[in-house]
Amino acid sequence: MALSRISSRSNGITRPFSAAFNRFISTDSTPITIETSLPFTAHLCDPPSRSVESSSQELLDFFRTMALMRRMEIAADSLYKAKLIRGFCHLYDGQEAVAIGMEAAITKKDAIITAYRDHCIFLGRGGSLHEVFSELMGRQAGCSKGKGGSMHFYKKDSSFYGGHGIVGAQVPLGCGIAFAQKYNKEEAVTFALYGDGAANQGQLFEALNISALWDLPAILVCENNHYGMGTAEWRAAKSPSYYKRGDYVPGLKVDGMDAFAVKQACKFAKDHALEKGPIILEMDTYRYHGHSMSDPGSTYRTRDEISGVRQERDPIERIKKLVLSHDLATEKELKDMEKEIRKEVDDAIAKAKDCPMPEPSELFTNVYVKGFGTESFGPDRKEVKAALP
Amino acid sequence: MAALLGRSCRKLGFLSSGHGARRSVSTETGKSLNLYSAINQALHIALDSDPRSFVFGEDVGFGGVFRCTTGLAERFGKNRVFNTPLCEQGIVGFGIGLAAMGNRAIVEIQFADYIYPAFDQIVNEAAKFRYRSGNQFNCGGLTIRAPYGAVGHGGHYHSQSPEAFFCHVPGIKVVIPRSPREAKGLLLSCIRDPNPVVFFEPKWLYRQAVEEVPEHDYMIPLSEAEVIREGNDITLVGWGAQLTIMEQACLEAEKEGISCELIDLKTLLPWDKETVEASVKKTGRLLISHEAPITGGFGAEISATILERCFLKLEAPVSRICGLDTPFPLVFEPFYMPTKNKILDAIKTTVNY
Numbered sequence: 001m002a003l004s005r006i007s008s009r010s011n012g013i014t015r016p017f018s019a020a021f022n023r024f025i026s027t028d029s030t031p032i033t034i035e036t037s038l039p040f041t042a043h044l045c046d047p048p049s050r051s052v053e054s055s056s057q058e059l060l061d062f063f064r065t066m067a068l069m070r071r072m073e074i075a076a077d078s079l080y081k082a083k084l085i086r087g088f089c090h091l092y093d094g095q096e097a098v099a100i101g102m103e104a105a106i107t108k109k110d111a112i113i114t115a116y117r118d119h120c121i122f123l124g125r126g127g128s129l130h131e132v133f134s135e136l137m138g139r140q141a142g143c144s145k146g147k148g149g150s151m152h153f154y155k156k157d158s159s160f161y162g163g164h165g166i167v168g169a170q171v172p173l174g175c176g177i178a179f180a181q182k183y184n185k186e187e188a189v190t191f192a193l194y195g196d197g198a199a200n201q202g203q204l205f206e207a208l209n210i211s212a213l214w215d216l217p218a219i220l221v222c223e224n225n226h227y228g229m230g231t232a233e234w235r236a237a238k239s240p241s242y243y244k245r246g247d248y249v250p251g252l253k254v255d256g257m258d259a260f261a262v263k264q265a266c267k268f269a270k271d272h273a274l275e276k277g278p279i280i281l282e283m284d285t286y287r288y289h290g291h292s293m294s295d296p297g298s299t300y301r302t303r304d305e306i307s308g309v310r311q312e313r314d315p316i317e318r319i320k321k322l323v324l325s326h327d328l329a330t331e332k333e334l335k336d337m338e339k340e341i342r343k344e345v346d347d348a349i350a351k352a353k354d355c356p357m358p359e360p361s362e363l364f365t366n367v368y369v370k371g372f373g374t375e376s377f378g379p380d381r382k383e384v385k386a387a388l389p
Numbered sequence: 390m391a392a393l394l395g396r397s398c399r400k401l402g403f404l405s406s407g408h409g410a411r412r413s414v415s416t417e418t419g420k421s422l423n424l425y426s427a428i429n430q431a432l433h434i435a436l437d438s439d440p441r442s443f444v445f446g447e448d449v450g451f452g453g454v455f456r457c458t459t460g461l462a463e464r465f466g467k468n469r470v471f472n473t474p475l476c477e478q479g480i481v482g483f484g485i486g487l488a489a490m491g492n493r494a495i496v497e498i499q500f501a502d503y504i505y506p507a508f509d510q511i512v513n514e515a516a517k518f519r520y521r522s523g524n525q526f527n528c529g530g531l532t533i534r535a536p537y538g539a540v541g542h543g544g545h546y547h548s549q550s551p552e553a554f555f556c557h558v559p560g561i562k563v564v565i566p567r568s569p570r571e572a573k574g575l576l577l578s579c580i581r582d583p584n585p586v587v588f589f590e591p592k593w594l595y596r597q598a599v600e601e602v603p604e605h606d607y608m609i610p611l612s613e614a615e616v617i618r619e620g621n622d623i624t625l626v627g628w629g630a631q632l633t634i635m636e637q638a639c640l641e642a643e644k645e646g647i648s649c650e651l652i653d654l655k656t657l658l659p660w661d662k663e664t665v666e667a668s669v670k671k672t673g674r675l676l677i678s679h680e681a682p683i684t685g686g687f688g689a690e691i692s693a694t695i696l697e698r699c700f701l702k703l704e705a706p707v708s709r710i711c712g713l714d715t716p717f718p719l720v721f722e723p724f725y726m727p728t729k730n731k732i733l734d735a736i737k738t739t740v741n742y
Contacts, residue, residue: 088547147720151544151546152545168475202476229448231447236474236475358720363721364713364715
């Protein structure tokens, strides 16, 4: 296509992208203050200020990473339809601001644990595109060695604890991680993400009670995209004010489509959690795709609603407007950035496609700890015996 | 494949003693339906025939993720067919309470993989209610339906077969149909059975299996196994979608001169020991196959019981061809599953023992 030819020509001629960029716009971390789009709504605490400290570098990083996340999810959509990704695939496009804003407020020592809509969180935690696509296609180079798939991304060195299929089950786990952090005096917090559907699970309240009782640095983040699969929030919850559901636990409602509001809220939550104990954040966000690739996403909501959100509240568009209004880049430069990103994603996909599937012997690895000595039998229980490594 | 099973089903003469006379639906004709439509019909009939029956679960209102509950909410109203929030433990507990008041609660758990939060309610509340209250109370009206089993790409949490966990609980019944015609009759029996029942539906067959299903109200008795294919050399026992695979293996074995008898257990708890015993006493060999992992799977119970009852008649050890002892894998599913070839190999090994 014409577009790809242009980008490959420019890649050959110009300098590496970021260097070229430097010549045209100031990325020298000049501090910029951004106002969040909406005020925060607080429950049992004082809301943080609407003015968010940022910098020109951060603004551009936000744009780049969110565009990368968006492109990655759209590419995953095509791969799924081409049957290269099988099983279940839950896409995050529309919700990028939550992943990006959270990362900006914390360090890699703070833990994040989430449900199955985890591709972008993994990327935000420092995962590579190659690992993402390999895992999605079930290849060896994937972050979980191809054994997990879309729903089970993990990254231990960045304290990303995954990647869970059973709804709500990750929240008590997150509180346990927070306990360990407090016990080890790590000065770190855990963000346990869940959705509006999971907010009605009993285990959440059990975990919240325990966290509040023992003042654990656990931050429960409800990514409220208003639909639990196909069920609208008002049909599933008597009180869809998820930030208030903690009752005795403070909460904050945040515009989840505004990356800076998310950043401010997460920073506030981290300070709160380290000092006083658990807090609930409700991110008011939206997903453009359906629940998963098997869900068209239009039987329970109108196309007007989806396109309305895309026009009014799209997180990438918002950052783009900020970048342009602060004169950090021109339209053309941003478009070039997007083309670069598209190529990067295409390259990662091509590389992942070449990667081999896991060896059949991998079926038996890591069931137990290595060297445990358990045996697994072949079909007739007599001839084939494999010692589980 | 399932239609083949349907047409070939026949009860052996000597088995009808002791099981009472009942009308056989095996030769009746009807409309060609797939599994989810047959289950849908059964639910329509159940709600129609008893005004105190309810269907609820996640997303059942619009028809459910597998379309088993289509049309119910429109026909019987939102007060009898309704959606619940995402809480399996709450859903089953709520169903037990409803059943305790004399209603028929037909609960849907969206995937059998998600049934574990409700495990406590099923084991500790539902199964023991009648026993611990000295028959003052019971939740017999409770029926829990859940799609189970592999589909080819389900991965860890959309493919599990948890029937073995529930077969260990006295007080509940566990039923698994193999085809649309069976499913409709068995489901109606489960709903009307005065004990709590867990009904696992093979999700792989929801669209794949098509069979002639009689349109009227009929019930297939529980705790009665069925010999769906007669033979003399070896008895094969299975349930649900696995029977399709086993039948393919039987056909292949026949080409090599081995005559296989195939039994559909239908009800796993309490299971029909007499039918299997009679068959093994005739053939002298037994092979059990299921998708769930082999260690602690229900095949172990069948094997132990048959060993007790038929020890002197056995010509070879009881063979079990089951899923491997690993979590249900993603890309390794073809290796994990008890495939036709694995079963065929085992048939030959057992017969040539």
